Amino acid sequence: MHAYIFPGQGAQFSGMGLDIYEKSNIAQELFEQANSILGFSITDIMFEGTAEQLKETKVTQPAIFIHSVALAKTLGDKFKPQMVAGHSLGEFSALVANGVLSFEDGLKLVSKRALAMQKACELQPSTMAAVLGLEDQIVENICSETNGIVVAANYNCPGQLVISGEIEAVNLACESLTAAGARRALVLPVGGAFHSPLMEPAQEELASAIENTTFNEPNCPIYQNVVASAVNTASEIKKNLVSQLTAPVRWTQSIQQMVKDGATEFTEVGPGNVLQGLMRKIDRSVTTNGAKLEDNN
Structure with missing residues (x-):
């Protein structure tokens, strides 16, 4: 089975998406549509902005979403996902890929999510840290024994966990x-402290936006971060998207479950190759590659 996976925040780079824009009419239309929906020229920042400008949450999240969806749309007839997953923000790209959200609705939700998260960050100074070389259980125990709010936030691959608080x-x-x-x-x-209780102020805002958005039934399962298992109904997808803001990203567990359920090939769709690197540390028995732009569209 062929699975498609979509990256989250941190995959951005200066110049992202320019090659797709120049080679694909489909991508050009999506990029211009995105500028119109957002009310500012995000393509200018993506193509020519500095790393500092791209790091702003309100820019980063829509930029990665736009890049990922545009690349997926250029793959043409060969793009037939049998299962999908996205790392944090990447879940929204995955939901466009499996027919749950339209590009327009997905981008509006991503933008609202980014702004809500930014507001939550400003309410209380907070941060995240990468932890390498320890078992998950040890990290979880130390977080629970530490004074104040600090939790395991991203289970990226065995021996690589991010804490938040x-x-x-x-x-x-x-x-x-x-x-x-x-x-x-x-x-x-x-x-700020993404995927921690400190993101609770953003949940209400996102829940309201999700409730007012049309979600179709998926045409293939999505393995969501919160549950690390196949989700096949629009109602459960919506609930998990809201929970995701304060819950950990169970990426290692999601990939392991996808392999268990029959995935043999994983294609990363989006800027960079972060997820391909994680895949090799999670399970070397499956084929892993990156999506390549089709020139004939």
């Missing part, structure tokens, strides 16, 4: 994790 609590946890034998416990340059 209040700045002081994350720093304390990093000290304890290093003492427990972590190869690295490094605070990340991010705007």
Whole structure:
């Protein structure tokens, strides 16, 4: 079975999407439509902006979504996903790929999500840190024993977990994790504590936007971050998207379940190749590649 996977925040780079825009009429139309929906020229920032400009949450999230969906749309008839998954923000790209959301509705939701998350970040200083070389259980135990709010946020691959929470609590946890034998416990340059209880203020806003958006029934299963298993109904997809803001991204577990359910080939669709790197650490027995732009559209 052929699975398609879509990256999240962190995959952006200066110049992203320019090659697709120049080679594909389909992509050009989507990029121009995106500028119109957002009310500003996000393509200018994607094609010519600095890394600093691209790092802003309100830019990063729509930019990665637009790039991923545009690339998927250029794949033509050979794009026939039998299962999909997306890392955090990437779930929205995956939901366009499996017919649940239109491009327009997906982009509007991604934009609202980004702005709601940005607001939540501004309410309380917070951060995230990457932890390398420890078992998940040890990281979880240390987080639960640390004063303040700090939780396991991203299960990226075996031996690579991201924690999230209040700045002081994350720093304390990093000290304890290093003492427990972590190869690295490094605070990340991010705007806030994504996938932690500190994102609760953003949930209400996103829930309202989701409730007012048309969700179709999926044409193939999506393996959502919150449950790490196949989801086949629009109602459950909506509920999980809201929960995702404060719940961990169970990426390792999602990929393992997809393989267990019959996935033999994984194609990453979007900027960069972060997910391909994670795939090789999760399961080397499956074929992993990146989507290639089709020139004839």
